[in-house]
Amino acid sequence: MNSTICVVTPAFRAKDTIVATVASVLEQTWPDWELWLVADDGEDYEALLAKAGIGDPRIRHLTSGGIARGASIARNVALDAISAPYVAILDADDRMKPDKLARVAKALETHAVVTTALDVMTSDFRHLRFVGEGPDRELSAGTHKWVSLSMDSMVVWNRGRTDARYDPTLSNMTDLELLLQLYRKAPRSLHLGLPLHDYIKRANSMSNGKDVAAGMIRSKREILRRLQAGYYGLPEEEVAGIAAFLEVSLHAEETYGTALEQNRELLFEDHIEPMLARAPLRPLQNA
Numbered sequence: 001m002n003s004t005i006c007v008v009t010p011a012f013r014a015k016d017t018i019v020a021t022v023a024s025v026l027e028q029t030w031p032d033w034e035l036w037l038v039a040d041d042g043e044d045y046e047a048l049l050a051k052a053g054i055g056d057p058r059i060r061h062l063t064s065g066g067i068a069r070g071a072s073i074a075r076n077v078a079l080d081a082i083s084a085p086y087v088a089i090l091d092a093d094d095r096m097k098p099d100k101l102a103r104v105a106k107a108l109e110t111h112a113v114v115t116t117a118l119d120v121m122t123s124d125f126r127h128l129r130f131v132g133e134g135p136d137r138e139l140s141a142g143t144h145k146w147v148s149l150s151m152d153s154m155v156v157w158n159r160g161r162t163d164a165r166y167d168p169t170l171s172n173m174t175d176l177e178l179l180l181q182l183y184r185k186a187p188r189s190l191h192l193g194l195p196l197h198d199y200i201k202r203a204n205s206m207s208n209g210k211d212v213a214a215g216m217i218r219s220k221r222e223i224l225r226r227l228q229a230g231y232y233g234l235p236e237e238e239v240a241g242i243a244a245f246l247e248v249s250l251h252a253e254e255t256y257g258t259a260l261e262q263n264r265e266l267l268f269e270d271h272i273e274p275m276l277a278r279a280p281l282r283p284l285q286n287a
Contacts, residue, residue: 004084005033005101010074012040014092019052021092030101033058036078040064072166072174079165088156093200100196104156112161112186116154119195123202131269134193141183141234142241143283147191150269152176154197162186171215177223180232217253220246241283248275
């Protein structure tokens with residue numbers, strides 16, 4: 001049985017970060033992996049990695065077919081080329097803990113979709129906070145974001161049981177949109193509460209600029225519109241759960257700029273978390 005987990009990494013202006021990202025894959029205790037690195041900037045990442053002493057036949061180098069086509073298109077290029085059953089997403093400035101793929105492989109024996117808690121860090125790998133830590137638990141479309149309130153590009157899935165592609169029309173929130181597609185055929189996911197994925201917060205992502213916030217708001221409103229129109233074919237209670245999260249998240253986006261003026265180091269996760277705790281429609285999550 002094929003147990004290969006293909007790690008998909010889109011790379012755009014990633015020369016300063018890609019070595020650490022790729023090294024985290026090489027350090028995995030699970031040996032049956034492939035890394036599909038998709039250049040979206042014309043960079044020769046194979047040569048760059050070779051200069052750093054990194055060369056491995058499990059690393060596949062692709063191109064998005066252009067420059068700055070976007071992470072969604074770059075990821076889809078790899079997804080269309082991969083034949084292995086399991087896919088993991090890893091951004092070009094994030095890292096995986098050494099045991100991530102091994103733990104995820106075990107979880108994929110029972111669940112088609114697996115997510116993990118995050119270790120949120122600065123660009124010099126200084127720990128900021130955890131997100132989604134705690135017991136392992138089953139989640140659904142309606143409960144997932146109430147546990148994993150940050151980004152979702154730590155997702156891994158079994159393509160034989162559910163599959164999806166990234167939506168290049170959205171500027172932001174593409175990982176959540178992909179997850180909602182995956183939940184169509186896999187109504188329950190398994191969330192591993194051990195932080196197994198390093199989410200690196202860049203300076204521009206730690207203080208949402210005007211353009212970033214506007215893109216987030218547009219994307220969240222579009223996903224909310226799709227949910228309300230029945231686009232994902234999810235049960236009503238699941239739609240209600242994710243819609244309630246998005247409503248809180250939209251309010252958090254609109255008030256984050258003012259909050260940052262009072263505390264320039266405030267993470268969006270720290271800003272939204274108390275809002276979610278006070279939300280009247282907060283769904284129950286399985287322990």
